[in-house]
Amino acid sequence: MARAMTRHSEAQSIPVSFTLNGRLHEIEVEPHELLLDVVRDQLGLTGAKRSCDVEVCGACTLLVDGRPVSACTTLAFEVRGRSVLTIEGLAEDGKLHPLQQAFIEHGGFQCGFCTPGMILAAKALLDENPNPSEAELKHFMHGNICRCTGYKKIIESIMAAAKKMRVKA
Amino acid sequence: MLRRFRLEEPQSVAEVSELLGRFGESAKVYAGGTELLLAMKEGLVQYERLVNVKNVTGLNEITVTDGSVTIGALCTHHQLETSAALTEKLPALKKLEQNVANVRVRQVGTIGGNLCFAEPHADPGTLLIALGAKLITEKSSSKREIAAEDFFVDAYETALEADEVLTKIQVPVPAANGRSAYLKFGYLERPSVGVAIAFNLAVGCAGPAPRRVAEAEALLEGKSKDEAERNLAQAGAVAGRAAQAISDLHGSQEYKEHIVGVLLKRAFQRALS
Ligand SMILES: Cc1cc2nc3c(=O)[nH]c(=O)nc-3n(C[C@H](O)[C@H](O)[C@H](O)COP(=O)(O)OP(=O)(O)OC[C@H]3O[C@@H](n4cnc5c(N)ncnc54)[C@H](O)[C@@H]3O)c2cc1C
Ligand code: FES
């Protein structure tokens, strides 16, 4: 038992080289460290939120290589060699992303707690399907929970952003 | 919060098995981590070591041979829901995969992890039993095949030995397209009842583990359409009992048995259509 405990507390360090919001980062993490804690507490990006902590609500959503993951239940070392996008990296040259703009214009948020995750999930959806039907949108977004808006305004916001992005493209 | 553990990153199945054998109960396979990390965060299980199997090559492929589709245990739900091979050969499994959990869990969660965790409220096991799938498992120096219907022992309990790794799932392709169906029902995060019809008939989620219901198959198989339809209610009742439904948050035992009957009827009609 004593031996097991010593072994247990020996720290193992894993070098992680990854891109965060377009910039290369080289950090070291222990195997048990969670991506959400590393991004919020070590790298100071607090847009992603911890809420349910069990992969249900989507408040902690980050995009890894463009796809949504629950950062609350992702081990930080998993982003080795990958590209991570947080809500802080979405605006370009001080200009809000069409999704961010649409959420403001269409009242897509109230308290805003779910919003970073909502917008990142919506980005992943529109990147793979620029013209989703409402059913497709609901299916993709059903794992992002909002306690305030009743979803109607969120759907309107995403649909409006999709339209703008299609015109631009 | 996760407690500290060590990470092993072997490159082959033999090494994975060797590590599991060497460290026994203090080590566990880690694939997508969507179940394992939750259980560890809750403090329900603790391991000194996790063995990351994602560097083992050849376990995340989907290959089509004559009459079957072979799915690597490390294939994620997302890979399966977007697989052209599944669209063509196993549409019922593809549809099932599109409706597992949410987009983030599908992104990293693997089919192997789903089967090996044997959480009662899971979808794939039920359909794989109905399809007569075989689970291929390996140890350092041996390999065996386990029929899907023999794999699930109880809630969170499988036929897998401690140093055994699930490597592949071999699924026979039903002769005519569309001759299989999986239907589920539920209003909580995970499904409450699942029913599948293909070569076999299987029920899941309602009780501790998915089960084949041969007695209900006998009421439908080789019968004329009219006769089978007359027998549907009885088959549903038999399947309801075989589900070993338990009363819990998802509903009472009677309620789940009733839903099994309803889903069976609909699955039968869908499989025929
Ligand atoms: C919020 C949420 C909702 C969900 N909803 C559904 C649903 O609707 N339907 C459904 O079917 N499932 C559902 N699931 C379960 C989901 O499908 C599983 O979490 C996922 O597939 C597990 O895969 P993983 O790779 O993450 O497994 P891990 O968490 O990595 O592993 C799970 C277990 O399997 C073992 N293991 C993994 N791979 C192997 C292998 N190759 N050989 C031997 N042992 C192995 C591990 O040691 C561990 O004990 C849900 C999960 C969550 C978190
Ligand atoms: S906090 Fe991660 S999904 Fe809810």
Ligand code: FES
């Ligand atoms: S805006 Fe408050 S939770 Fe969505």
